[in-house]
Amino acid sequence: MSIHQLFYPRGVAIVGSMTVGKLGYELMKQVLEGGYSSVYAVNPKSQGAFSVAGFQRILDIPSPIDMAVIASPADSIMEVLEDCHEAGVQAAVIITSGFSEVGNNVGEDSIRLRAREFGIRIVGPNCAGIVCGGAHLYATLESRPPVGNVALISQSGALGGAVLSWAEEQGIGISKFVSYGNRADLDEVDLLPYLAEDDETRVVALYIESVRDGRNFMRAVSKFCMKKPLVIIKSGRTKSGTKAALSHTGSMAGSDGVYDTAIKQCGAIRVETIEEMFDVCKGFSMLPAVKGRKVVIVTNSGGPGILTADKAESSGLHVSTPSEPFNLSLRHSLPQNCGLNNPIDLTVQGTEKSYRQVLEEALQEFDCAIAINVATPYLDSVALARGIADASESSSKPIAASFMAGRIVKESIEYLTSRRIPNFATGERAAFVLSKMASYSERRVELIVSEIDSHASIELPKERLIEPEIMAWLRKNNFPVLPYRHARSLEEACQSALEIGFPLVMKVVSPDILHKSDVGGVILGIPNANEVQAAYERLQVSMEGKRNEGVILYPTVSKSLELILGGSRDPQFGPVVLLGMGGIYTEILHDVVMRVAPFHSDEAIKMVTELRAFPLLQGVRGQPGIDLDQLARLVARLGDILCQYPQIREIDINPLFASSSGFAIGDARMILADLGKENDDSV
């Protein structure tokens, strides 16, 4: 089946009771009222409705039926599927509930398997149905939204329904709607490729609570975002404990933070509320692409202008000052009491002509504009709307409007909409939308989710690893490690100390000691050869009763920044790399960033710049910065390593010393999947 038949079926059978008030009846009513007529009723009593003929079985329908909308009881579904198969039905939208959402996984699995066997694609069960505006097909119990170019995919039927009800008043038209409920079969991964090619769809909004397979999801999303924008709202942010997730590589797995990373990494836009979703969709639906962050704000009231500028700046747009020539021209053309900086305040004297002229001229040097009109009952807002729309037409750049407020701007907002200028309740919301649109334009290039090249489990010892082995392995894989020495006797320790130099650090090596510091297993700042023996002996004591593999010695590192670099496996998204500022600041201030691996080093550069402490890495107060390219290569390489060695469950490089002279790993621990046990631990 192609998805096209789901949205444009030659005929539709509604399977379920046609008694007034029953789901089947309501569905039939909706479908007919929506304007789709090749529809037939199917139920054991051959009951029809609204002068639509009823049949006992789908097989009995004399016309071709591509799609069945099923609302009959859960225990009848298997039989209905048999009939669908025999009748050549390609797709079934199963509204009926009572499956995995109430623990009936067996029932759902049977449906899935049987449908697969028959080659029938399924939406649902336990879903709110589908809509295709172009086909006038409203196979759903939810409100019928106006037709437009926004497609909506929702895991939650009720939320999807709310969005449909709201669409009209929010100025949004719907091209396609799919509520996939329990997703026994179809979900966004299957639907996005179709919508990418769908001429009726310009932007997709997606509501998810979880994904089925993280990497498939990323592939589908990134491919889609190469062609069209995707706005995602994912619930469950705090529940999954973002904070806990960020502080520790191990616990980041499965967290909302990984979802967040994955969504952004694929070039999709994550929003937090339904209103943001509407706003952003409206922007994409109506405006040309926002190709830059320089925004000009033109207003007839100072206050809302400033509030908008605040929000624009904090959203990452640049409210830059007009150029000297533009400023000069403004000074010539506008009354004296106008504000000539950005926001440009035309004051209450702003006219159709001044809005048009100022916006036209501004958009020669700015990337986009926000036009604010704080209306008063005694001013003609439609004229201002005309000036704005004219300016938008003569420029190829986007203008978002905020006409305030209430009834007095109703007519002018309708006029704006008719000329493809989206209006937002406040200038702040317009600013938010333009910034998200700018992000989309920036991210649109090179969104290839690298595939995992798991070539082998070679090289990595199968047995448990102790710190010197991990360090050796890291070095072998071209990671810079501190010059260390592994000593199994006092003599070796003394010799190693001389080779390392003073002051030095000495630590226990024992597969049984997870937290070296806790048992006094770490001695810092050993100043000279005389102290080596005492230190060695103290460490021997701390290993009593434990397997003793000697000690490891490192030079003391000073004047370096400490980073952490970690990797783990998310149950949904697979290998994930985490980079952060080391030490307690990671734990307390959560200054960490993540990426789903593998990724290129230019993506790693982005990670580095996203750290709040990025200025530190660049160098502050005259201190030289670190080599950001080299750091990015290290970060990307850890991602590759995680893909190559599937048996690494978790790796923590902490600290990674970083200074202008280079990088060096000062400690690392690793957990292997097979052993399922920690092999070594950081101090």
Place this chain on the structure above:
Amino acid sequence: MSIHQLFYPRGVAIVGSMTVGKLGYELMKQVLEGGYSSVYAVNPKSQGAFSVAGFQRILDIPSPIDMAVIASPADSIMEVLEDCHEAGVQAAVIITSGFSEVGNNVGEDSIRLRAREFGIRIVGPNCAGIVCGGAHLYATLESRPPVGNVALISQSGALGGAVLSWAEEQGIGISKFVSYGNRADLDEVDLLPYLAEDDETRVVALYIESVRDGRNFMRAVSKFCMKKPLVIIKSGRTKSGTKAALSHTGSMAGSDGVYDTAIKQCGAIRVETIEEMFDVCKGFSMLPAVKGRKVVIVTNSGGPGILTADKAESSGLHVSTPSEPFNLSLRHSLPQNCGLNNPIDLTVQGTEKSYRQVLEEALQEFDCAIAINVATPYLDSVALARGIADASESSSKPIAASFMAGRIVKESIEYLTSRRIPNFATGERAAFVLSKMASYSERRVELIVSEIDSHASIELPKERLIEPEIMAWLRKNNFPVLPYRHARSLEEACQSALEIGFPLVMKVVSPDILHKSDVGGVILGIPNANEVQAAYERLQVSMEGKRNEGVILYPTVSKSLELILGGSRDPQFGPVVLLGMGGIYTEILHDVVMRVAPFHSDEAIKMVTELRAFPLLQGVRGQPGIDLDQLARLVARLGDILCQYPQIREIDINPLFASSSGFAIGDARMILADLGKENDDSV
């Protein structure tokens, strides 16, 4: 005059042309249409309008006139004021523009002085007028809002007007509205005391761009907030450079950060957008106080419930798990597929009865509730609204509703409103409102802005200070300083070094050297007596050509946290204290908090807990924390010191070493106002 006469005048004169389309005419139309009838027209031609009599001068009006609304040309105002005086008019609302907003400060000053002389209070000039719903008085050109219990004071006329236009559709009624424009006289400081006592007003919304006198503002706001909630929207957040402000004590002056601190310190609620303002006002306007942060979310759709829970948590509410008995009771009464944790998901089967029962029972253990209804066309939402309203009535606790979406919930939202249940577009917005209301309840106690007790400029040397003098002065004022030694010769330095102990720190002392590190004027880690002479001599070299006041020696401090503690004078709010995590982390991560001084040490405790790095101060990873009470006392004491010594323009204590064993100041600099010059500088 009492402000009461402004809102409830015995008679109103509208001064200005009554020719159709002129401001005077439009004002007359508004006032009459609003239902106020004791109104008279005044203009040189004695022109009347709408069968209202016209007079040449106010004096000619035969009835008592308490208030004049003036829209006559700017150059006529002085004369009109004379007439007002003679006619016994108490208050003048000057709509006319053309004063300080276009640089005509002279004109505005004359008006202010003359009005003061006459004892006439002024609103404006360049304002949008006033509204008093109770008096049916709409002396404004803006839309007439419905009457309610929200008062609005706006510095911007246009923004105020937009809010009035919007009020009805946002479910807000207005008790009083004042647009004070250029505030030649009255502003929020004068109006708040009246509104605090006004039975018609339950909550005040205030839009400001700046304040006239920060400390007066704080006094008025904190006094008001003891009685009623105040919601403030202040524009100009990014413009004034919050980031820059946070990184350095000196630049924090006049910044938006100080406004933010001052607003919160007084117990007012700052919001960022007009929509937030509406939402929060609606909550206060309709709901009982929110006395606690435990919120229960009851929904009939999972998705919006989770989104709401996310927002509630991130806003500081606690989405706690139902108690065991409540959970048990839920399990008995609800169908199996309902979600019994918080959010409680009644699913699409949720009924009037289940909403009522669950909410009633929940509010026995929760502090407030959010009731979500994702409506579908085939469900009766009004019945659900009734269940919710009943539960709210039988409990004394607040319930906020979010009925979604669009036309299909219009009727039920009206029903909710009639029963004083505010409805919000999304559950997220309801959560935001409840959290702000909870904050208000928490802050409502003990909001006394301490007055500055500037008893003298004693003790502080009048001349420029060098580091040892600053340290001595700090010690005298009971601040803990590191044991330092000031040495003016090599012999003194050697002797001091022995007293201090090794390793030690030696720094130059010269009033001419601002940045000691830059000239090599700081030597760290001097390990033993042998190195003292070399260090001393190196420092001598770095002072060549500068005034040489010797060197200062400190012990080396290790294993301490470094804080910064600073004070400066804001041009609006006066002395401000800043506390932050020291070092580059202050600059990069901006982890600093502020308070307007003076304040009690319990306020200082709050500052400490607001630091993102607060967990560090409490102690992490088994390390003991610092004495938070002692830190709070130090912070509060710096505030007191700033008030006592007005000549201190700026003081920077950096670092303030902090560990479990106590506190010690490691460096400090001070700028005195009279000298206007930096006296010493940190390393």
